[in-house]
Amino acid sequence: MALAAAPAMVPAQLAWTPTAIVVAALVAASAFFSFVAVVGFYRLPDVYARAHAASKSETLGALFGLAAAGVVVGTTGELFKLVLLALLVLVTGPTAAHAIVRSAYDAGTEPWTHDDEDEAGGTDGDATVATDGGQSADHASSVDDAEVSR
Amino acid sequence: MTTLQVVAPTLEVAVSVALLSFVVVVAVLTAVVRDVLTAVVVFAAYSLGLAILWVLFHAPDVGLTEAAVGAGVTTALFLLAISQTVRPAGGRTLVDPRTVKPSSVVVALGVTVGLLLTVPALPPVGAADTPAFGPVSDFYLADAADRGVDNAVTAVLVVYRGFDTFGEIAVVFAAAVAVLAALGRETLA
């Protein structure tokens, strides 16, 4: 019913203007890279590799999404805030992922290697880890060493 | 109406539906996840979803509060509390259904159904006869500007109900002091 009325109304709003095409492309790129990040989250074998998906793919997807919003917004003030947001995401995303991963390393998580593939069955993507469950005293001392050495 | 003028509101509904589903899923996960730390992390995600929902419903102030209190302060307090506990052994991710008390499920379902029953009594979204569109809000919007406060929400908080806000601050301050006292006694690692 809406289609019948459409030709009489303003078609200018419907037209795929260059702006609309750019925005659609940026949104699609954002969704694509976020999807890649999600796939990485499920397929990659351990936390180090998954942090990789989070810090690279997800950040790129976020930047594309913010760029799409930046093309649409009208005023300089909004654009400035979006640029600020993009810088924030660009700096904090990988930094946070790095901090988490370093804490995982300090806590004794063993990185996944090819040798683990046979016994751990890497297809599930849940490489087991020394920190799971109750931890022993020698582990606590290794954490202290890591703190001192920094 | 062009097709897209129909489609755009539909998409807004789609975003709301996606967010609401997200929030419900996360809320259920918070309840059924066995590890307490996972529950806290999932609960932070719940707060984020809820906060986006507030923003979508044009209540950015509430969204900010939800994000700061729900995802920020609550998570920090939960983590401090958990750090005093010991992680249970065992590999189960989700709670064993046999250990759930039927009475607690009944109470949860009863409260949910009771709250849902009140929904039809609410006025429809955007109804003209709701108090928000009455003369009261016009008065506050005009009067707040006369008093030199640009943000109407701030004006209500610190001018029209200033004593109420003062009481709230007293409560929050007392809670903060209590938390600090408890943490000081526990001698945190």
Next chain:
Amino acid sequence: MTSPLLAGVLLAGATALVALAALVLGRVVRGPTTPDRVVAVNVVGTTAVVVIALLSAALDEPGFLEVAIVYGLLNFLLSIGLAKFTIERGGVL
């Protein structure tokens, strides 16, 4: 005013991102380690920032961007706090 077409594109993108964030929750539940979960929640937070920015542009609400900025800062603090927590509490986590 954002044209309906642009708003539709942006809202569709926001819906897709919310759906992807819901998928990331699977990793939050499965873990298997706490850092896995923290990284996943960090990604959910980043997605939240982008979704709010898209909503701001689509619904023509510049005020939403402030919320997005606060989110971004909070998300970073949350992740760093959780990361530090896992180091200090190696025994529990």
